[in-house]
Amino acid sequence: MKYEHQKIEPVWQKKWEDAGIFHAEENSAKPKYYTLIEFPYPSGQGLHVGHPRSYTALDIVARKRRMQGYNVLYPIGWDAFGLPTENFAIKNHIHPREVTKKNVARFKSQLQALGISFDWSREINTTDPGYYKWTQWIFLQLFKHGLAYKKEMAVNWCTSCKCVLANEEVVNGVCERCNSEVIRKVKSQWMLKITAYAERLISDLDLVNYPDRVKAQQKNWIGRSTGAEVDFTTTTDDTLTVYTTRPDTLFGATYMVISPEHPIIEKLSSVIKNMDEVRTYQEAAARKSDFERTEVAKDKTGVRLDGVEAINPVNGRQIPIFISDYVLVSYGTGAIMAVPAHDTRDWDFAKKFQLPIIEVVKGGEDVQKEAFTDCATGVLVNSDYLDGLSVEDAKKKIIEKLTESGKGRAKVNYKLRDWVFSRQRYWGEPIPIVHCPCCGAVPVPESELPLELPDVESYEPTDNGESPLAKMTDWVNTKCPKCGADAKRETDTMPQWAGSSWYFLRYMDPHNNEALASPEALNYWSPVDWYNGGMEHTTLHLLYSRFWHKFLYDIKVVPTPEPYAKRTSHGMILGENGEKMSKSRGNVVNPDDIVNEYGADTMRLFEMFIGDFENAAPWNSNSIKGCRRFAERFYNLGGIMTNEENIRPELEGVFHKTIKKVSDDIEVLKFNTAIAALMSLINDIYATGSVTKGELRIFTTLISPFAPHIAEQVWSEKALGDGFVSRAQWPEYDESKCVDEEIQIVVQVNGKVRDKINVPVEIDKDGALSLAKSGEKIKALIDGKNIVKEIYVPGKLINIVAK
């Protein structure tokens, strides 16, 4: 028989589906294991070769767990709301629902052709009203708990999508999706108070098993800093509060800077003599996009407020106040005290505006030439009662003093900002809120959920920045659920991140109409045991979903404080030229072509063999052949099978070692070396000219998570066991059989390998040494020399140091 993947793969896929062997069991007595991959956005391009890297990896884990006796949940669904679908719909005048349906069908058939052991009976879709009913429900709970609020604010506005973007969606000042310019625009937006969870989002990272780089990146993004707030009074008797991480340098503050948007400017407009100049600067700053504002970062600009000064609370000194766009309104208090001697940005500004620079921390070079910013070594000077203290001690002391006098307090700040949650778009979950002239924002009653997306004639966003839903007057005009007065529905929709912030919960109980999932299902399946996904989601999806989950934990909907016990991350698959795959670069590989030509098993083996799972790897069409050959060599083993059940003695050691290696490597994502070990084993088997039935059974079981179709085929053709190999038991190894009786050790002279000898494993130092010295090569090298030292590492080497 010849190995024909086109024939066997669809057969086994159908048999698996018919037998439902990958369905998670209800009410199972087995221990549970929940493996999760990031559900795909069903784009029009179809599956990318990057998708199977993650899916196959956790498929291997899921298949191994089933064979180890676990009740495994490995689900799949569609993150189907989103802009590309909507844009395609607009362009081609098709309803986004139809586009989604088509794309999902294509993705599904592509995934099924890969033989991933998903439980298709639990398939979900975020655009399904039965699903987004609960997305809306969660939003209402957030609203009721004061964590969803509406706010007039400057937002990121994509000029092409005509839509608000979250900070996370703006990359280098342009829209992450369409690369168009993003400008700032003041609009009323729904916000989610993720900042209320900032502290726990950091501290609870201790509860989970994530890679350090993921934890570091999340911490960095949340950006916790400790310092103090200090109240400065002004010559007009107003108060200006600043935030600083260096309260110890307060005596060195020689001016203040507030952001151009700071509200005190309006308050002081009658006092400020150069208001025209101030207004001009404010307008210029407002016109700048975030991008421009950071592009020209190094050149400081600003305007001094003429007619008002601030008073330093520790020494009563009057200092000028500037406005400058290097101070951000969105962080801290939107105002800073400037200490040019010890802050590089303040130093630049002071030099440009010829402001005094007073040294208050000694230890650096001349502060007139360069700011001294090191906190670890300096000693305080020119600072009254702080003189002589270290920076650390001075911080404590000044905060103490400020607190006593009521002029300041310790303060923690975060870079993380609240989540801009509304989008002026059609293809998203409607926000279930009614705006009533008397009652304000009123939640749609839960009994009326889902609030379905109405059909509209045109999905184009409007030029004034309103959602296409605003044109649907029949839908928009409604009654206030509270007082019955005429009211209007909220017309903004939720961002794509909404549906993906809780989808893993829905898989636990996907058809429930009474709750997002039953408490029993949540208790049994929570938390996700192993979640694999891309690094690009670390500060978006992963953070958002941790936030939602923590909120659901607080209101006692879910049983665990963290959603994912373990997170791992795959590297990208790059084009053959080492660049990111993209249409414009012409280096895209279509997974369908690979599956057709080489088969799903070869595709799976190749993607796992390609390199370190966590690092990026360039595609290499040549290497696929090696994996295909391996698959064929495995299939051909059937042709040299004998009917013995035992493992032959000469292969016993290598079999046990390989079982151990493959078992261990899967747990630590070393799929490449697991496959290498299997290749090596098959080479050893071929070297003997035959394979016993017992040996082939073990080999087939070991390879089955990687190449399941061909494994099933060999399992059934050679009658290796009952039913499916996918239901067989994972092989065990015997530690004592992993150790060889005779081993080769290396003999070094002065650290250089000169000889190799075979010794029994239990040999002692003297025995090994005398054996080593009896070799002709070694004899010649140490002859007539003084032996200074002899090192023996059992099982490894001997090193003779001779002079």
Place this chain on the structure above:
RNA sequence: GCGGGUGUGGUGAAAUUGGCAGACACGCAAGAUUUAGGUUCUUGUGCUGUAAGGCGUGCAGGUUCAAGUCCUGUCACCCGCACCA
């Protein structure tokens, strides 16, 4: 600037606590079989040298009997954040 990562043959890459650098695979070369070609099999394949030997994990030092691995310095590239006070 801050945080994280990478650097090893012609190529993708391996390498428990420091202990044989290059497993496994691709490619290449020679041979065998079959053939029209491919497939399959065997052998070889880090560089250098006829050989013995010498050299070799970005670069420069250091520790050690022994360093890809530890320490100090340095270069290059990649990813994330970035006027966050």
